[in-house]
Amino acid sequence: MFAKVLPNRNKKKDCETSLIPEFIYPKYGPGELWEQVAKDILESGGIIRKGAKVTEVHKDNSNKIDYVSIATEDGTEKVCGDIFLSSMPLKDLVAGMNDVPKDMLDIAEGLPYRDFVTVGLLVDKLNLVNTTKIKTFNGLVPDCWIYVQDTGVKLGRIQIFNNWSPYMVNDPEKEVWIGLEYFCNEGDYFWNMSDEECKKQAIQELKKMGVLSEKSIIKDAHREKVKKAYPAYFDTYEQIDKLISYLNQFDNLYCIGRNGQHRYNNMDHSMVTSFEAVHNIVNGIQSKDNIWNVNTEKEYHESAK
């Protein structure tokens, strides 16, 4: 749905996932997809509770989840249900459950994540030359993202939002929105930088690499922090199969998504885990193996420096 190859869909895959030349992308970005999903849910009588944090996942004596507690600005509330699909981080799910054996609590508690800071910059132009035959506005390089190999900077990847969809930029002929991606850990020096310090470092790094020139005009800047952006595969991750077996005992609990499975799932994989869960629920299939087996072929890789 989000990064799907179009014309050569049936041909032998001959390039890395992150280098595919064409894909479908919503005009105003992937959020549009979820706005439509939310609309469909409401129209079919569903209820969406926003600003509600699940703080407790309660299981009864018969291996079933019977309710969750949610914290909202109006206080805490119990929400009962027959079936629970969980996309909250596995670590938080298990921490919120009652009567969990200590060894399972330890595995969940030890699951590691990498966190993420992104700096958006609106600039007049990039100091990079388009040497391809692809026509672009204002000679902009045609890449959607550029991986940064320079070990002299902290920056890991540059997104060029004009190329994802020019509709996301006010005046794509005269300005470029770029997103600078920094991989870090919650609480480290980079995470704790002030907005201004962080934006300053981002601009300096781009100038150092020649992506911006000294004359570049920075029209706008924004910094965003994202906790648990990347589920990581070290510490107690090697024992995750034990935790999965433990969670599979709860008949009406389905772990889906990226952090919900603690797997480096992209958006498509994450959606497929929920399709598989719904398939099992509708067809009365007890095993959850098909849900946990999405994205186990280890074909899709990205590395964070």
Ligand SMILES: Cc1cc2nc3c(=O)[nH]c(=O)nc-3n(C[C@H](O)[C@H](O)[C@H](O)COP(=O)(O)OP(=O)(O)OC[C@H]3O[C@@H](n4cnc5c(N)ncnc54)[C@H](O)[C@@H]3O)c2cc1C
């Ligand atoms: C920097 C970055 C770039 C990416 N780029 C791409 C890309 O180009 N293509 C692609 O396909 N995928 C990409 N991904 C991956 C994609 O974002 C994920 O695969 C997808 O969002 C996972 O969907 P999800 O529903 O499992 O989790 P999320 O989208 O993370 O949704 C989980 C939701 O649960 C909420 N939540 C967490 N805890 C609780 C709680 N206790 N109570 C209530 N709610 C809770 C969170 O706030 C969040 O809204 C990227 C991810 C990152 C971090």
